[in-house]
Amino acid sequence: MVQELGYLKETASQTAGPYVHIGLTPNFCGIAGVYKSDLGTSMVNDKTLGQRVTVRGRVIDGAGMPLKDALVEIWQADAGGLYNSPAEMRGTADPNFTGWGRCPTSAEDGVFTFETVKPGRVPFKDGRLMAPHITFWIVARGINIGLHTRMYFPDEAAANAEDPLLARIEHRHRAETLVAAGTAPSYTFDIHLQGEKETVFLDI
Amino acid sequence: MSDRQNHKPETGAFFQRDRDWHAPAFTPGYKTSVLRSPQKALLSLDNTISEITGPVFGHSMLGELDNDLIHNFAKPGESAIGERIIVHGRVLDERGRPVRGALLEFWQANAGGRYRHKKETYLAAIDPNFGGCGRTIADDEGYYFFRTIKPGAYPWPNGVNDWRPAHIHFSIFGHGFAQRLITQMYFEGDPMIWKCPIVNTIPDRRAIEQLIAPLDWSNTIPMDARAYKFDIVLRGRRSTFFENRPEGN
Numbered sequence: 001m002v003q004e005l006g007y008l009k010e011t012a013s014q015t016a017g018p019y020v021h022i023g024l025t026p027n028f029c030g031i032a033g034v035y036k037s038d039l040g041t042s043m044v045n046d047k048t049l050g051q052r053v054t055v056r057g058r059v060i061d062g063a064g065m066p067l068k069d070a071l072v073e074i075w076q077a078d079a080g081g082l083y084n085s086p087a088e089m090r091g092t093a094d095p096n097f098t099g100w101g102r103c104p105t106s107a108e109d110g111v112f113t114f115e116t117v118k119p120g121r122v123p124f125k126d127g128r129l130m131a132p133h134i135t136f137w138i139v140a141r142g143i144n145i146g147l148h149t150r151m152y153f154p155d156e157a158a159a160n161a162e163d164p165l166l167a168r169i170e171h172r173h174r175a176e177t178l179v180a181a182g183t184a185p186s187y188t189f190d191i192h193l194q195g196e197k198e199t200v201f202l203d204i
Numbered sequence: 205m206s207d208r209q210n211h212k213p214e215t216g217a218f219f220q221r222d223r224d225w226h227a228p229a230f231t232p233g234y235k236t237s238v239l240r241s242p243q244k245a246l247l248s249l250d251n252t253i254s255e256i257t258g259p260v261f262g263h264s265m266l267g268e269l270d271n272d273l274i275h276n277f278a279k280p281g282e283s284a285i286g287e288r289i290i291v292h293g294r295v296l297d298e299r300g301r302p303v304r305g306a307l308l309e310f311w312q313a314n315a316g317g318r319y320r321h322k323k324e325t326y327l328a329a330i331d332p333n334f335g336g337c338g339r340t341i342a343d344d345e346g347y348y349f350f351r352t353i354k355p356g357a358y359p360w361p362n363g364v365n366d367w368r369p370a371h372i373h374f375s376i377f378g379h380g381f382a383q384r385l386i387t388q389m390y391f392e393g394d395p396m397i398w399k400c401p402i403v404n405t406i407p408d409r410r411a412i413e414q415l416i417a418p419l420d421w422s423n424t425i426p427m428d429a430r431a432y433k434f435d436i437v438l439r440g441r442r443s444t445f446f447e448n449r450p451e452g453n
Contacts, residue, residue, distance in 0.1 A: 007219075007298045008437045012411040013226050014388040015234075015402060016373065019321045023311025023373055026337045029321055034276050034335050035267065062239035069323070075258065075381045085257035086213040087379060100259035107323075122253050135254050139386055142236030144227035144405050146384060150254075165249060174244075193240050203221065203246035204255045204382050 013145035018069050020139060025071070025104050040073065040102025043116045047096040050079025050117035053185045055151065058110045059138055062194035066110030070140035073102045074114055076133070081120025118153065118184075124164040131159035131166070138191060148202045151189045152179045174200050216441035217251035218382045219298055227405035234401045235362050251382055258381040261307040263341055270339050273312075273352035277335030284334035286315025286353030288429040291389070291417065294346040295376065298440030302346025306438070307377040309339040310350065317356030317368075326359065351429065354391070362401055369396035369403070378438040389434045392418045 021029040025038040044052070055074075058066040077083050082093040084100075093099065103112040121129040131152055138147045152160050160166055160179065169175040177199045180187040191199045229241035249255075269276035274284045295306040313319045313336065316328035320336050334353065342348045358368045371388045378384075390397050397403055397416065406412050414437075423431035 006300070007440065008296060008300055009225060009411065009414065010219075010221065010298060010439055011385065011387055011414060011437045012406050012408075013385060014373075014405075014415070015237075016375075016386045018323060019311065019319045020373070020386075022319060022321055022335075023309050023337045024375060026335065031277070031320055031335045031337060034337055035270070035339075039261075039265075062241075062243075067240070073384070075254070077254075083253065083257040084259065085379075086260055087215050087257045088253070089213075089215055098259065124252055125250065130252065130254075133254070135381060137381070137384055140240065142234070142238075142240035144229060144231060144234070144237060144241075146386060147242070148382075165247075165252075168249070169247065194243055198242055198244050200244075201242050201246050203223070203248040204251060 015141060015144055016071060016139040018141040020069075020071050021104055024102065028104055038102070040098075040100060043098045043101045043114065045096050048117060049094050049096070050120075051185065052115070053118050053187060054113065054115055055134065055180070055187050055189060056111055056113040057180075057189035057191060058112070059105055059140065059191045060193065064195075067105055067140050068107050068110045070105045070110075070112075070138060070143075071102065072105065072112045073100065073137045074116070075100050075135045075137070076116065077119040077122050079117050079120050081122050083122070121159065126164075128162070128164055129159070131156050131163040133163075136189075136191065143193075147193075148204050149191065149199055150178055150202065151187075153187065154179050154181060155184055169200060213379070214441050215256060216444045217256060218380060218439040218441055221439065225408055225411050227407070231401075231405040234405050237405070251380075255382040256380045258377065258379055258383065260305055260379065261341060261377065266339070266341065271350035273334070273336065273338045273350065276338060278333035282333050284314065284353050285331050286334075286356075288351070289354050290349060290351050290423065290425070290429050290431045291372065291434055292347070292349035292420075292423065292431060293417075293433050293435040295342045295348065295378070295436045295438065296346055297378070297438050301440070302342070302344070303378045303438055304342060304344045304346055305379075306342040306346065306348075307339065308342065308348050308436075309337070309375040310352075310372050311337045312352065312355040312372045313358050315353050315356050317358035319358075328356070357396060366401060367396055367399075369394045369400055374436065376436055376438065380441075383438040385436075385438060387436075388415060390416045391432065392416055
């Protein structure tokens with residue numbers, strides 16, 4: 001016998017279910033008066049540095065139908081390429097930018113919208129710069145464990161061409177699923193859960 | 205957003221997630237997963253700074269009743285109807301370290317199994333004094349607690365006669381976005397746990413048992429509320445034995 005490693009097991013994920021809004025965006029679903037406002041609805045203020053951009057999109061199931069009960073969170077660096085996190089060791093991020101946003105998909109057309117800024121570039125593990133990107137996390141009824149992916153920008157072709165993550169996608173046409181459509185300052189990022197146009201999801 | 209400057213942050217990559225312990229994406233017994241599960245393999249990626257970092261939330265955003273679901277939606281002088289309980293526990297990482305400052309958000313049905321949501325059509329009554337949401341931030345020991353009423357079981361359109369066991373939904377933020385987790389807590393002794401298609405998406409019985417909160421008799425408050433203890437484990441960080449430097453630096 002040897003010593004036991006003694007690590008604990010991670011608590012298993014479960015679906016967020018159809019009523020995730022009650023807990024995470026109560027004002028959005030009509031539960032007023034418990035919290036002043038829903039968390040993550042505002043990422044910027046009038047002092048935030050950088051180029052303002054709008055990112056909108058839908059989460060689409062295997063039958064081509066947009067999910068009207070999904071919840072999307074994003075996490076990104078500020079315009080200077082710094083994260084507003086205690087684990088950011090390279091400097092201090094813009095205090096007027098949260099870096100984190102949360103938005104339910106609309107009950108009418110399934111669209112989510114984030115008003116944010118275009119992120120600066122951050123380094124990969126080996127020091128090479130990654131292309132500007134936004135991390136996405138998607139939960140919903142029917143999704144057993146939150147799905148991670150990334151959105152890249154269509155007007156950053158040179159940076160995207162040298163991005164270490166995009167370069168790792170073996171089937172080259174699938175790399176396009178991570179690049180948004182549109183032109184500055186308005187981008188569209190549709191996430192396909194399944195099928196022909198399936199988005200590349202990450203095990204991070 | 206941060207009030208944790210007093211602690212030296214950890215910056216190691218997270219332990220790889222054990223995806224045999226978690227539910228797979230495609231679980232046909234839970235019907236909605238069939239069209240909402242990716243069919244292609246996930247792209248694995250050792251953590252970059254985009255995954256190691258994450259938002260941290262300060263106590264200043266919390267209201268006085270945020271962790272009291274019995275009163276945070278009730279009219280003055282009134283309270284929600286049902287079995288009064290306290291849910292408490294610790295948020296730890298896989299190395300057994302407290303995750304100080306973790307944000308926990310929870311939501312649930314009322315005592316009759318009815319959610320306060322416009323898409324909900326179950327005929328059980330709404331409780332005018334119960335909203336069903338709460339939140340709190342773990343202290344320096346990773347400890348958290350909240351007060352609520354025990355939720356009722358709830359029927360749902362999956363099989364003809366499927367019922368969810370009593371459960372409370374939890375959402376947890378650790379220190380890195382890679383730790384982001386949503387799960388559900390169940391109650392000790394509930395016979396419906398083992399019949400539930402959502403519970404049974406998890407392949408390993410021990411992983412299911414980790415979601416069942418025991419009745420904590422020692423912390424039950426006489427003539428007031430019973431207690432349930434629910435510990436949560438988030439991914440651990442690798443030790444940073446050697447820094448990763450590009451060649452030539």
